Amino acid sequence: MAENLSEKFVRGELLNVNCPSREVLKRITSRWSVLVLLALRDNTLRFSTLRRRIGGVSERMLAQTLRYMEEDGFVERIAYDVVPPHVEYRLTALGREVEGQVIGLADWLESNVHRIVKPAART
DSSP: OOOOHHHHHHHOOTTSTTOTHHHHHHHHTSHHHHHHHHHTTTOOEEHHHHHHHSTTOOHHHHHHHHHHHHHTTSEEEEEEOOSSOEEEEEEOHHHHHHHHHHHHHHHHHHHHHHHHSOOGGGO
16 A cells, blocks of 8 residues: 555655654664663663663763753753752653663563674684
């Protein structure tokens, strides 16, 4: 069944180089975005706690990732008017939707990593 142009535009064409969904896909599936989604799954966390939970991420990279995720509507930044500044992050409703998709991938990966990462004899 052929799709009309408006249906294609709404759904997107990820394989098309001009598809605007590609930038969102790139940002959602970055290593740090996936880990942020997993870390915030059931939590509202301060920046420093989030950084500790996601081992190996630099302060700069986490800040950039959170900024993109906030721009895309996946993460909410909550700033409290106190001294010293207190900022927390949590998933939005849209963030919880995409997190649900990422959980499936993370579960599959953790169940199958032994099949993917094999001894050096594989090469």
